[in-house]
Amino acid sequence: MDEFAKKDLLHFYDVAVTSRLLVGTAQYPSPAILAEALRASHAEIVTVSLRREAGGGRAGESFWELIRSLGLRVLPNTAGCRTVKEAVATAQMARDLFGTPWIKLEVIGEEDLLAPDVFGLVEAARILCDDGFHVFPYTTEDLVVAEKLLDAGCKVLMPWGAPIGSGRGLNNLFGLRAMRAHFPDIPLVIDAGLGAPSQAAQAFELGYDAVLLNTAIARAGDPVAMARAFAAACDAGRTAFRALPMEPRDMAEPSTPVLGKAFT
Amino acid sequence: MKIVLNGEAFSAQSSDLDALLAELDYEPALVATAVNETFVRAKERSATPLREGDRVEILTPRQGG
Numbered sequence: 001m002d003e004f005a006k007k008d009l010l011h012f013y014d015v016a017v018t019s020r021l022l023v024g025t026a027q028y029p030s031p032a033i034l035a036e037a038l039r040a041s042h043a044e045i046v047t048v049s050l051r052r053e054a055g056g057g058r059a060g061e062s063f064w065e066l067i068r069s070l071g072l073r074v075l076p077n078t079a080g081c082r083t084v085k086e087a088v089a090t091a092q093m094a095r096d097l098f099g100t101p102w103i104k105l106e107v108i109g110e111e112d113l114l115a116p117d118v119f120g121l122v123e124a125a126r127i128l129c130d131d132g133f134h135v136f137p138y139t140t141e142d143l144v145v146a147e148k149l150l151d152a153g154c155k156v157l158m159p160w161g162a163p164i165g166s167g168r169g170l171n172n173l174f175g176l177r178a179m180r181a182h183f184p185d186i187p188l189v190i191d192a193g194l195g196a197p198s199q200a201a202q203a204f205e206l207g208y209d210a211v212l213l214n215t216a217i218a219r220a221g222d223p224v225a226m227a228r229a230f231a232a233a234c235d236a237g238r239t240a241f242r243a244l245p246m247e248p249r250d251m252a253e254p255s256t257p258v259l260g261k262a263f264t
Numbered sequence: 265m266k267i268v269l270n271g272e273a274f275s276a277q278s279s280d281l282d283a284l285l286a287e288l289d290y291e292p293a294l295v296a297t298a299v300n301e302t303f304v305r306a307k308e309r310s311a312t313p314l315r316e317g318d319r320v321e322i323l324t325p326r327q328g329g
Contacts, residue, residue: 026328027327050324
């Protein structure tokens with residue numbers, strides 16, 4: 001890593017990280033490919049969940065052993081929770097098991113788009129923040145909701161790029177741009193909906209601090225190569241943002257000097 | 265005693281949550297627990313009696329996005 005990248009730390013609550021790519025651990029073809037893809041992504045933070053064991057199996061233990069062997073920081077989620085009560089109880093169980101105050105808070109409001117129930121989200125965020133959790137809320141680009149989440153105690157916001165698993169990229173560029181402008185000092189993470197590395201680069205070029213994705217890597221034909229591609233795209237987008245891109249303009253302007261041209 | 269374990273009927277021999285984990289051969293540090301939709305901390309399991317009809321959740325780490 002060069003000096004330029006080393007100085008570019010991102011703080012989530014009291015934790016500083018250098019990797020701005022957060023990666024989910026679900027849907028990979030095999031545990032071996034998951035491990036190799038996580039290494040290729042250079043992610044420092046991975047999302048995990050809590051589930052029942054099926055049929056008396058012990059899949060959870062071997063999965064947890066794999067994650068711990070990779071030395072990664074975990075961000076447990078409340079995926080699938082549809083009520084405040086479910087989300088709060090799941091967060092409490094996650095803290096007990098994973099030993100971290102971090103929680104990716106999802107309160108899902110409807111099935112078609114897996115859109116956040118922002119009313120339940122704010123309520124659950126307040127309960128959890130008051131209880132000492134460091135909440136990473138999965139939200140929309142709605143500024144009013146965002147203000148209420150910050151008021152509840154959240155110090156990170158994670159607006160969706162597009163619906164979970166859709167791979168549509170950044171659906172609402174105007175809204176995301178407005179969110180960045182409105183909260184210049186809050187860590188903002190695009191969570192969900194990214195399908196291609198170019199979309200991750202675009203998020204960074206908008207000034208977003210990090211991206212969180214799962215399906216785009218896990219369901220790629222070659223997850224390890226795609227993890228590498230996302231890592232490169234995140235680095236390119238972030239570096240470009242820090243390098244201050246030129247302003248677009250409507251008319252052409254010659255890049256080759258006009259002065260000294262022959263036949264004039 | 266008949267309880268509901270992870271959504272399915274189960275006939276438990278144990279009288280408290282800690283003993284139930286042992287009965288099921290779970291490693292206590294690798295699970296999270298709830299009874300009747302209320303979270304039960306690891307250190308509170310032995311003091312959490314099971315009663316007929318209780319709904320017990322035992323969750324383990326899993327892949328997530």
